[in-house]
Amino acid sequence: VQLVESGGGLVQPGGSLRLSCVASGFSVGARAIGWFRQAPGKAREGVSCLNQRHEVTDYADSAKGRFTVSADNAKNTVYLQMNSLEPEDSAVYYCAVGILCRLYITEGYWDSWGQGTQVTVSS
Numbered sequence: 001v002q003l004v005e006s007g008g009g010l011v012q013p014g015g016s017l018r019l020s021c022v023a024s025g026f027s028v029g030a031r032a033i034g035w036f037r038q039a040p041g042k043a044r045e046g047v048s049c050l051n052q053r054h055e056v057t058d059y060a061d062s063a064k065g066r067f068t069v070s071a072d073n074a075k076n077t078v079y080l081q082m083n084s085l086e087p088e089d090s091a092v093y094y095c096a097v098g099i100l101c102r103l104y105i106t107e108g109y110w111d112s113w114g115q116g117t118q119v120t121v122s123s
Contacts, residue, residue, distance in 0.1 A: 001025040008117030021095035037091035046103030092116040
C-alpha cells in the first residue's frame with residue numbers, strides 16, 4: 001500500500017490548488033481516503049474525506065465551501081481541490097487510507113500515509 005501526494009506549491013491568497021493522492025496496492029474505490037494537514041508547531045488536523053465507493057464526503061469546518069474532494073477510479077487517484085486559499089491554509093498536506101472516514105482521528109486508525117506535499121499561501 002502506497003500513497004503519493006503532489007500538487008502543492010506557493011499560491012497567493014485567494015488562489016487555488018489541486019492536490020493529488022495517487023494510490024497503489026489497493027483501489028481507492030474500496031477504501032476511505034482522508035486528507036489531513038499539519039502546520040509548523042500545530043497538531044495534525046483532518047481536512048476532508050471520501051468514503052468507500054465515493055458515496056459520502058466529509059469536511060472540516062475550515063474547508064467547507066472552499067475545498068472539494070473527488071476521485072478518479074481509472075487513475076486510482078483522489079483529489080483535493082482547494083479554492084479561496086488563505087494564509088491559514090499553509091501546511092503540509094497528507095492523504096491517508098482507512099476503512100471509514102474518521103477525520104477526527106489523526107493517528108493510529110489510518111493504515112498508511114503519504115509523504116506529504118507543502119502548501120504555502122502567501123503574497
